Amino acid sequence: xxxxxxxxxxxxxxxxxxxxxxxxxxxxxxxxxxxxxxxxxxxxxxxxxxxxxxxxxxxxxxxxxxxxxxxxxxxxxxxxxxxxxxxxxxxxxxxxxxxxxxxxxxxxxxxxxxxxxxxxxxxxxxxxxxxxxxxxxxxxxxxxxxxxxxxxxxxxxxxxxxxxxxxxxxxxxxxxxxxxxxxxxxxxxxxxxxxxxxxxxxxxxxxxxxxxxxxxxxxxxxxxxxxxxxx
Amino acid sequence: xxxxxxxxxxxxxxxxxxxxxxxxxxxxxxxxxxxxxxxxxxxxxxxxxxxxxxxxxxxxxxxxxxxxxxxxxxxxxxxxxxxxxxxxxxxxxxxxxxxxxxxxxxxxxxxxxxxxxxxxxxxxxx
Numbered sequence: 001x002x003x004x005x006x007x008x009x010x011x012x013x014x015x016x017x018x019x020x021x022x023x024x025x026x027x028x029x030x031x032x033x034x035x036x037x038x039x040x041x042x043x044x045x046x047x048x049x050x051x052x053x054x055x056x057x058x059x060x061x062x063x064x065x066x067x068x069x070x071x072x073x074x075x076x077x078x079x080x081x082x083x084x085x086x087x088x089x090x091x092x093x094x095x096x097x098x099x100x101x102x103x104x105x106x107x108x109x110x111x112x113x114x115x116x117x118x119x120x121x122x123x124x125x126x127x128x129x130x131x132x133x134x135x136x137x138x139x140x141x142x143x144x145x146x147x148x149x150x151x152x153x154x155x156x157x158x159x160x161x162x163x164x165x166x167x168x169x170x171x172x173x174x175x176x177x178x179x180x181x182x183x184x185x186x187x188x189x190x191x192x193x194x195x196x197x198x199x200x201x202x203x204x205x206x207x208x209x210x211x212x213x214x215x216x217x218x219x220x221x222x223x224x225x226x227x228x229x230x231x
Numbered sequence: 232x233x234x235x236x237x238x239x240x241x242x243x244x245x246x247x248x249x250x251x252x253x254x255x256x257x258x259x260x261x262x263x264x265x266x267x268x269x270x271x272x273x274x275x276x277x278x279x280x281x282x283x284x285x286x287x288x289x290x291x292x293x294x295x296x297x298x299x300x301x302x303x304x305x306x307x308x309x310x311x312x313x314x315x316x317x318x319x320x321x322x323x324x325x326x327x328x329x330x331x332x333x334x335x336x337x338x339x340x341x342x343x344x345x346x347x348x349x350x351x352x353x354x355x356x357x
Binding site for chain 1: 238
Protein backbone atom coordinates (compact mmCIF):
# COMPACT_ATOMS: atom_id res chain seq x y z
CA UNK A 1 0.00 0.00 0.00
CA UNK A 2 2.88 2.37 0.73
CA UNK A 3 3.98 1.90 -2.87
CA UNK A 4 0.59 3.10 -4.17
CA UNK A 5 0.65 5.97 -1.67
CA UNK A 6 4.08 7.20 -2.74
CA UNK A 7 3.36 6.69 -6.43
CA UNK A 8 0.15 8.71 -6.08
CA UNK A 9 1.98 11.55 -4.34
CA UNK A 10 4.74 11.56 -6.97
CA UNK A 11 2.26 11.53 -9.88
CA UNK A 12 0.14 14.23 -8.20
CA UNK A 13 3.16 16.51 -7.76
CA UNK A 14 4.27 15.80 -11.33
CA UNK A 15 0.85 16.69 -12.76
CA UNK A 16 0.66 19.88 -10.69
CA UNK A 17 4.10 20.87 -12.02
CA UNK A 18 3.04 19.99 -15.58
CA UNK A 19 -0.18 22.04 -15.30
CA UNK A 20 1.79 25.00 -13.93
CA UNK A 21 4.24 24.77 -16.82
CA UNK A 22 1.38 24.47 -19.32
CA UNK A 23 -0.03 27.66 -17.81
CA UNK A 24 -3.45 29.05 -16.95
CA UNK A 25 -4.73 28.56 -20.50
CA UNK A 26 -4.88 24.84 -19.81
CA UNK A 27 -7.06 25.34 -16.75
CA UNK A 28 -9.72 27.42 -18.47
CA UNK A 29 -11.50 26.67 -21.71
CA UNK A 30 -9.90 23.70 -23.44
CA UNK A 31 -8.83 23.81 -27.06
CA UNK A 32 -9.04 20.44 -28.90
CA UNK A 33 -5.34 19.66 -28.42
CA UNK A 34 -5.50 20.65 -24.75
CA UNK A 35 -8.57 18.48 -24.25
CA UNK A 36 -6.70 15.49 -25.69
CA UNK A 37 -3.70 16.19 -23.46
CA UNK A 38 -5.92 16.44 -20.36
CA UNK A 39 -7.56 13.08 -21.09
CA UNK A 40 -4.28 11.36 -21.90
CA UNK A 41 -2.50 12.64 -18.81
CA UNK A 42 -5.36 11.64 -16.53
CA UNK A 43 -5.43 8.13 -18.03
CA UNK A 44 -1.67 7.63 -17.81
CA UNK A 45 -1.68 8.88 -14.23
CA UNK A 46 -4.52 6.53 -13.24
CA UNK A 47 -2.91 3.47 -14.81
CA UNK A 48 0.49 4.13 -13.28
CA UNK A 49 -0.99 4.74 -9.84
CA UNK A 50 -3.09 1.55 -9.90
CA UNK A 51 -0.70 -0.83 -11.63
CA UNK A 52 2.46 -1.15 -9.59
CA UNK A 53 3.85 -3.61 -12.16
CA UNK A 54 4.53 -0.64 -14.41
CA UNK A 55 7.72 1.30 -13.63
CA UNK A 56 6.97 4.87 -12.56
CA UNK A 57 9.29 6.09 -15.30
CA UNK A 58 6.83 4.63 -17.81
CA UNK A 59 4.32 7.22 -16.57
CA UNK A 60 6.71 10.11 -15.99
CA UNK A 61 8.17 9.97 -19.51
CA UNK A 62 4.81 10.16 -21.37
CA UNK A 63 3.32 12.78 -19.02
CA UNK A 64 6.32 15.10 -19.29
CA UNK A 65 6.55 14.43 -23.04
CA UNK A 66 2.87 15.31 -23.52
CA UNK A 67 3.23 18.46 -21.45
CA UNK A 68 6.37 19.54 -23.32
CA UNK A 69 4.77 18.79 -26.69
CA UNK A 70 1.71 20.82 -25.73
CA UNK A 71 3.79 23.83 -24.68
CA UNK A 72 5.97 23.62 -27.80
CA UNK A 73 2.94 23.13 -30.05
CA UNK A 74 1.14 26.12 -28.55
CA UNK A 75 4.33 28.18 -29.02
CA UNK A 76 4.38 27.15 -32.69
CA UNK A 77 0.67 27.97 -33.01
CA UNK A 78 1.31 31.41 -31.54
CA UNK A 79 3.97 32.11 -34.18
CA UNK A 80 2.07 30.71 -37.16
CA UNK A 81 -1.55 31.23 -38.11
CA UNK A 82 -1.53 28.14 -40.31
CA UNK A 83 -0.33 26.00 -37.42
CA UNK A 84 -2.98 27.58 -35.20
CA UNK A 85 -5.69 26.59 -37.70
CA UNK A 86 -4.34 23.04 -38.01
CA UNK A 87 -4.08 22.55 -34.24
CA UNK A 88 -7.20 24.36 -33.01
CA UNK A 89 -9.34 24.90 -36.10
CA UNK A 90 -11.14 28.10 -37.03
CA UNK A 91 -14.07 29.87 -35.36
CA UNK A 92 -17.20 29.31 -37.46
CA UNK A 93 -19.93 31.91 -38.01
CA UNK A 94 -23.35 30.25 -37.78
CA UNK A 95 -25.48 33.41 -37.66
CA UNK A 96 -24.41 36.21 -39.97
CA UNK A 97 -26.29 39.52 -40.03
CA UNK A 98 -29.21 37.81 -38.34
CA UNK A 99 -29.36 34.95 -40.86
CA UNK A 100 -28.77 31.38 -39.70
CA UNK A 101 -26.18 29.53 -41.81
CA UNK A 102 -27.85 26.10 -41.84
CA UNK A 103 -25.11 24.46 -43.93
CA UNK A 104 -22.47 25.51 -41.40
CA UNK A 105 -24.63 24.24 -38.55
CA UNK A 106 -24.99 20.86 -40.27
CA UNK A 107 -21.22 20.80 -40.85
CA UNK A 108 -20.63 21.34 -37.14
CA UNK A 109 -23.47 18.96 -36.18
CA UNK A 110 -24.82 21.92 -34.19
CA UNK A 111 -28.53 21.36 -33.57
CA UNK A 112 -31.24 23.98 -33.03
CA UNK A 113 -31.38 22.83 -29.39
CA UNK A 114 -27.61 23.39 -29.04
CA UNK A 115 -27.97 26.85 -30.58
CA UNK A 116 -30.92 27.87 -28.40
CA UNK A 117 -29.24 26.53 -25.27
CA UNK A 118 -26.01 28.42 -26.02
CA UNK A 119 -28.00 31.60 -26.74
CA UNK A 120 -29.80 31.26 -23.41
CA UNK A 121 -26.44 30.79 -21.67
CA UNK A 122 -25.44 34.08 -23.34
CA UNK A 123 -28.56 35.72 -21.91
CA UNK A 124 -30.50 35.82 -25.19
CA UNK A 125 -33.95 34.24 -25.40
CA UNK A 126 -35.12 35.70 -28.70
CA UNK A 127 -33.05 34.55 -31.67
CA UNK A 128 -34.15 37.66 -33.62
CA UNK A 129 -31.90 39.71 -31.32
CA UNK A 130 -28.77 37.94 -32.60
CA UNK A 131 -26.64 39.80 -35.11
CA UNK A 132 -23.74 37.40 -35.25
CA UNK A 133 -23.12 34.07 -33.55
CA UNK A 134 -19.73 32.40 -33.75
CA UNK A 135 -18.79 28.90 -32.61
CA UNK A 136 -15.31 29.30 -31.11
CA UNK A 137 -12.59 26.67 -31.41
CA UNK A 138 -13.32 25.49 -27.86
CA UNK A 139 -16.97 24.82 -28.80
CA UNK A 140 -18.44 27.84 -26.99
CA UNK A 141 -20.83 30.17 -28.78
CA UNK A 142 -20.00 33.87 -28.86
CA UNK A 143 -22.95 36.15 -29.57
CA UNK A 144 -22.97 39.71 -30.89
CA UNK A 145 -26.50 41.08 -30.44
CA UNK A 146 -28.19 43.43 -32.89
CA UNK A 147 -27.86 47.11 -32.04
CA UNK A 148 -31.26 47.46 -30.41
CA UNK A 149 -30.65 44.43 -28.17
CA UNK A 150 -27.22 45.46 -26.90
CA UNK A 151 -26.83 46.47 -23.25
CA UNK A 152 -26.78 50.20 -22.70
CA UNK A 153 -23.29 51.53 -22.09
CA UNK A 154 -22.09 54.71 -20.44
CA UNK A 155 -20.85 55.81 -23.84
CA UNK A 156 -24.34 55.44 -25.37
CA UNK A 157 -25.77 57.59 -22.56
CA UNK A 158 -22.87 60.02 -22.90
CA UNK A 159 -22.16 59.77 -19.18
CA UNK A 160 -18.95 61.53 -18.11
CA UNK A 161 -16.23 59.20 -16.81
CA UNK A 162 -14.93 59.78 -13.31
CA UNK A 163 -11.19 59.77 -12.64
CA UNK A 164 -9.73 56.25 -12.21
CA UNK A 165 -13.07 54.75 -13.28
CA UNK A 166 -11.34 51.84 -14.99
CA UNK A 167 -9.53 50.53 -11.91
CA UNK A 168 -11.47 47.71 -10.25
CA UNK A 169 -11.69 47.42 -6.47
CA UNK A 170 -8.89 45.20 -5.15
CA UNK A 171 -8.57 43.29 -1.88
CA UNK A 172 -6.32 45.15 0.54
CA UNK A 173 -7.07 43.14 3.71
CA UNK A 174 -8.11 39.51 3.51
CA UNK A 175 -9.12 37.80 6.76
CA UNK A 176 -6.88 40.08 8.80
CA UNK A 177 -3.91 39.83 6.45
CA UNK A 178 -2.72 43.06 4.83
CA UNK A 179 -1.76 42.96 1.13
CA UNK A 180 0.65 45.88 0.68
CA UNK A 181 0.92 45.36 -3.10
CA UNK A 182 -2.75 46.45 -3.43
CA UNK A 183 -1.95 49.81 -1.84
CA UNK A 184 0.91 50.16 -4.32
CA UNK A 185 -1.28 49.25 -7.33
CA UNK A 186 -3.99 51.72 -6.25
CA UNK A 187 -1.42 54.43 -5.57
CA UNK A 188 -2.51 54.66 -1.94
CA UNK A 189 -0.17 54.69 1.04
CA UNK A 190 -0.05 53.12 4.46
CA UNK A 191 -1.07 56.52 5.91
CA UNK A 192 -4.37 56.37 3.97
CA UNK A 193 -5.06 52.86 5.21
CA UNK A 194 -4.24 53.79 8.82
CA UNK A 195 -6.61 56.76 8.56
CA UNK A 196 -9.46 54.62 7.17
CA UNK A 197 -8.96 51.94 9.81
CA UNK A 198 -8.91 54.61 12.50
CA UNK A 199 -12.12 56.13 11.17
CA UNK A 200 -13.75 52.70 11.37
CA UNK A 201 -12.21 52.05 14.81
CA UNK A 202 -10.67 48.75 13.76
CA UNK A 203 -7.23 47.16 13.46
CA UNK A 204 -6.22 45.16 10.35
CA UNK A 205 -6.40 41.89 12.33
CA UNK A 206 -10.11 42.48 12.98
CA UNK A 207 -11.00 43.11 9.32
CA UNK A 208 -12.59 40.22 7.42
CA UNK A 209 -12.49 41.92 4.01
CA UNK A 210 -11.45 45.30 2.78
CA UNK A 211 -11.33 46.37 -0.85
CA UNK A 212 -10.26 49.69 -2.29
CA UNK A 213 -9.62 51.37 -5.62
CA UNK A 214 -7.44 54.22 -6.78
CA UNK A 215 -10.22 56.77 -6.20
CA UNK A 216 -9.93 55.96 -2.47
CA UNK A 217 -13.37 54.32 -2.43
CA UNK A 218 -13.31 51.39 -0.05
CA UNK A 219 -15.52 48.61 1.30
CA UNK A 220 -14.84 47.18 4.74
CA UNK A 221 -16.30 44.13 6.50
CA UNK A 222 -15.33 43.43 10.09
CA UNK A 223 -14.83 39.90 11.39
CA UNK A 224 -17.94 38.16 12.73
CA UNK A 225 -17.13 38.82 16.38
CA UNK A 226 -18.28 42.34 15.55
CA UNK A 227 -20.91 41.83 12.84
CA UNK A 228 -21.55 45.53 12.32
CA UNK A 229 -20.93 46.52 8.66
CA UNK A 230 -19.18 49.75 7.94
CA UNK A 231 -18.41 51.52 4.76
CA UNK B 232 9.55 32.13 -23.64
CA UNK B 233 10.92 30.63 -20.41
CA UNK B 234 8.08 28.12 -20.40
CA UNK B 235 8.89 27.04 -23.96
CA UNK B 236 12.60 26.70 -23.14
CA UNK B 237 11.74 24.66 -20.05
CA UNK B 238 9.42 22.41 -22.10
CA UNK B 239 12.12 21.92 -24.73
CA UNK B 240 14.69 21.14 -22.02
CA UNK B 241 12.34 18.65 -20.35
CA UNK B 242 11.64 17.00 -23.70
CA UNK B 243 15.40 16.66 -24.21
CA UNK B 244 15.70 15.14 -20.72
CA UNK B 245 12.96 12.63 -21.58
CA UNK B 246 14.78 11.66 -24.79
CA UNK B 247 17.96 11.29 -22.74
CA UNK B 248 16.21 9.20 -20.11
CA UNK B 249 14.75 6.91 -22.75
CA UNK B 250 18.21 6.49 -24.24
CA UNK B 251 19.68 5.82 -20.80
CA UNK B 252 16.98 3.19 -20.18
CA UNK B 253 17.75 1.39 -23.41
CA UNK B 254 21.50 1.58 -22.83
CA UNK B 255 21.14 0.21 -19.28
CA UNK B 256 18.95 -2.62 -20.52
CA UNK B 257 21.39 -3.49 -23.31
CA UNK B 258 24.38 -3.51 -20.93
CA UNK B 259 22.63 -5.72 -18.40
CA UNK B 260 21.32 -8.05 -21.09
CA UNK B 261 24.78 -8.49 -22.65
CA UNK B 262 26.41 -9.28 -19.29
CA UNK B 263 23.67 -11.73 -18.30
CA UNK B 264 23.73 -13.45 -21.68
CA UNK B 265 27.49 -13.96 -21.49
CA UNK B 266 27.12 -15.37 -17.94
CA UNK B 267 24.42 -17.73 -19.20
CA UNK B 268 26.59 -18.78 -22.10
CA UNK B 269 29.40 -19.65 -19.67
CA UNK B 270 26.92 -21.60 -17.55
CA UNK B 271 25.79 -23.56 -20.62
CA UNK B 272 29.40 -24.47 -21.44
CA UNK B 273 30.02 -25.61 -17.84
CA UNK B 274 26.82 -27.67 -17.86
CA UNK B 275 27.84 -29.44 -21.03
CA UNK B 276 31.28 -30.20 -19.56
CA UNK B 277 29.46 -32.19 -16.83
CA UNK B 278 31.01 -30.61 -13.70
CA UNK B 279 27.91 -30.30 -11.56
CA UNK B 280 29.62 -28.58 -8.61
CA UNK B 281 31.18 -25.84 -10.73
CA UNK B 282 27.95 -25.46 -12.67
CA UNK B 283 25.93 -25.10 -9.43
CA UNK B 284 28.38 -22.47 -8.16
CA UNK B 285 28.15 -20.55 -11.42
CA UNK B 286 24.34 -20.81 -11.32
CA UNK B 287 24.31 -19.43 -7.76
CA UNK B 288 26.50 -16.50 -8.86
CA UNK B 289 24.21 -15.92 -11.84
CA UNK B 290 21.14 -15.94 -9.60
CA UNK B 291 22.69 -13.42 -7.20
CA UNK B 292 23.74 -11.26 -10.13
CA UNK B 293 20.25 -11.39 -11.60
CA UNK B 294 18.67 -10.31 -8.30
CA UNK B 295 21.08 -7.35 -8.21
CA UNK B 296 20.40 -6.36 -11.81
CA UNK B 297 16.66 -6.86 -11.36
CA UNK B 298 16.69 -3.87 -8.97
CA UNK B 299 17.94 -1.65 -11.77
CA UNK B 300 15.87 -3.16 -14.54
CA UNK B 301 12.56 -2.93 -12.65
CA UNK B 302 12.79 0.86 -13.02
CA UNK B 303 12.61 0.61 -16.79
CA UNK B 304 10.95 -2.71 -17.68
CA UNK B 305 7.48 -4.00 -16.82
CA UNK B 306 7.78 -6.17 -13.71
CA UNK B 307 5.79 -9.05 -15.20
CA UNK B 308 8.42 -9.50 -17.92
CA UNK B 309 11.21 -9.54 -15.34
CA UNK B 310 9.28 -11.96 -13.13
CA UNK B 311 9.35 -14.55 -15.90
CA UNK B 312 13.15 -14.36 -16.00
CA UNK B 313 13.32 -14.51 -12.20
CA UNK B 314 11.23 -17.70 -12.17
CA UNK B 315 13.51 -19.33 -14.72
CA UNK B 316 16.77 -18.17 -13.09
CA UNK B 317 15.61 -19.39 -9.67
CA UNK B 318 15.57 -22.99 -10.95
CA UNK B 319 19.09 -23.02 -12.40
CA UNK B 320 21.10 -23.71 -9.21
CA UNK B 321 19.00 -26.71 -8.13
CA UNK B 322 18.94 -28.16 -11.64
CA UNK B 323 22.74 -27.90 -11.76
CA UNK B 324 23.11 -29.50 -8.30
CA UNK B 325 20.99 -32.47 -9.34
CA UNK B 326 22.77 -32.87 -12.66
CA UNK B 327 19.67 -32.41 -14.79
CA UNK B 328 21.67 -31.07 -17.72
CA UNK B 329 18.90 -31.26 -20.30
CA UNK B 330 16.46 -29.30 -18.15
CA UNK B 331 19.20 -26.87 -17.09
CA UNK B 332 20.26 -25.99 -20.63
CA UNK B 333 16.60 -25.67 -21.61
CA UNK B 334 16.03 -23.19 -18.75
CA UNK B 335 19.18 -21.26 -19.69
CA UNK B 336 17.92 -21.02 -23.27
CA UNK B 337 14.56 -19.84 -21.99
CA UNK B 338 16.24 -17.10 -19.93
CA UNK B 339 18.26 -16.00 -22.97
CA UNK B 340 15.16 -15.82 -25.14
CA UNK B 341 13.25 -13.90 -22.46
CA UNK B 342 16.09 -11.38 -22.03
CA UNK B 343 16.44 -10.96 -25.78
CA UNK B 344 12.70 -10.52 -26.03
CA UNK B 345 12.64 -7.84 -23.29
CA UNK B 346 15.45 -5.94 -25.02
CA UNK B 347 13.88 -6.39 -28.42
CA UNK B 348 10.53 -5.04 -27.26
CA UNK B 349 12.20 -1.87 -25.93
CA UNK B 350 13.97 -1.03 -29.20
CA UNK B 351 12.52 2.06 -30.90
CA UNK B 352 11.60 0.16 -34.05
CA UNK B 353 8.53 0.63 -36.21
CA UNK B 354 7.24 -2.87 -35.43
CA UNK B 355 7.44 -2.15 -31.68
CA UNK B 356 5.80 1.26 -32.00
CA UNK B 357 2.76 0.21 -34.06
